[in-house]
Amino acid sequence: MSQNVQQEFVNRELWEIFKKRFKSETTEASYWSDIMEFCRFCGKNLKDTKRGDVERYYAFMRNKIENGRISPLTVTKKFRELHSFLQFAAKEWDDGTEYTDDFYPYLKSMEKERALSRSVPVDEMDALLEAASEDMMSYTILTLLYRAGLSSTEIAGLNGPEDFVMYGDEGYVLLSGREEPCYIPEDAWEILMKYLDLREIHPSLFYNRSGRRLNTMYISRMMKKYCRKAGINDHSAEAVRNCCAFNLFSYGASPKQVAEQMGRTQQQIRRYRSMNYRGSLCRHADQLVKIRIESP
Numbered sequence: 001m002s003q004n005v006q007q008e009f010v011n012r013e014l015w016e017i018f019k020k021r022f023k024s025e026t027t028e029a030s031y032w033s034d035i036m037e038f039c040r041f042c043g044k045n046l047k048d049t050k051r052g053d054v055e056r057y058y059a060f061m062r063n064k065i066e067n068g069r070i071s072p073l074t075v076t077k078k079f080r081e082l083h084s085f086l087q088f089a090a091k092e093w094d095d096g097t098e099y100t101d102d103f104y105p106y107l108k109s110m111e112k113e114r115a116l117s118r119s120v121p122v123d124e125m126d127a128l129l130e131a132a133s134e135d136m137m138s139y140t141i142l143t144l145l146y147r148a149g150l151s152s153t154e155i156a157g158l159n160g161p162e163d164f165v166m167y168g169d170e171g172y173v174l175l176s177g178r179e180e181p182c183y184i185p186e187d188a189w190e191i192l193m194k195y196l197d198l199r200e201i202h203p204s205l206f207y208n209r210s211g212r213r214l215n216t217m218y219i220s221r222m223m224k225k226y227c228r229k230a231g232i233n234d235h236s237a238e239a240v241r242n243c244c245a246f247n248l249f250s251y252g253a254s255p256k257q258v259a260e261q262m263g264r265t266q267q268q269i270r271r272y273r274s275m276n277y278r279g280s281l282c283r284h285a286d287q288l289v290k291i292r293i294e295s296p
Contacts, residue, residue, distance in 0.1 A: 037078070140192055140194075149238075149241055
């Protein structure tokens with residue numbers, strides 16, 4: 001990397017010291033590429049960039065996100081790397097040059113967005129459903145997260161069959177806090193009906209061994225159990241739920257349609273327009289068994 005350092009953008013000696021912290025050439029290349037991208041965007045040496053340059057760069061990246069050309073997580077990575085380098089330069093480099101880290105203020109909101117935008121890769125979602133296939137209650141909960149976009153809190157709050165209604169040939173669930181009924185896709189409805197035929201009668205739709213209502217902690221433990229059984233990375237219930245929004249966007253749904261399904265505002269829902277997940281869907285299209293979930 002060092003022989004390719006562009007002296008006009010980054011101090012060569014500073015970069016050589018900074019890159020020693022990396023164990024991987026891939027990490028080094030990622031940092032270097034993103035630093036150079038920002039400098040080329042600004043058309044100036046990194047030490048000469050100002051807050052206004054960062055603001056313009058952020059607006060440029062947000063536009064790329066809105067147009068579906070880049071993932072929000074990719075932008076977070078870029079800002080984290082630029083923050084890391086400038087923070088290092090400001091604290092460790094003493095040659096009279098003042099380096100200012102104007103990327104850090106953006107990272108707080110980006111980290112929240114990153115957490116909310118996390119999803120489960122398509123093949124891992126399939127493995128997760130397979131792992132839970134022998135437990136009808138867990139399978140139904142996963143289905144409602146994945147296909148209907150219900151949250152853990154909404155699922156835990158369901159009382160019984162009275163929370164579900166049919167309008168014509170379509171099934172809906174009545175959820176506390178939502179103004180409109182939430183649509184349940186046909187495949188998820190079939191699985192739900194199968195669970196209703198099998199469940200015991202208790203005050204809540206989903207219940208533990210003692211017959212008491214589930215809470216979100218139970219669902220969190222359920223996720224860990226079946227992720228481990230499936231041999232995949234740990235994923236949260238929120239990540240499974242986010243897949244619903246990614247799937248809708250990948251198949252051409254509008255922000256308004258996705259917002260209605262997920263019970264969110266259109267502004268909130270735009271973060272799900274991820275190129276990464278769309279690419280994953282395309283790559284696995286011929287193997288995708290559970291985009292329409294089968295009964296276990």
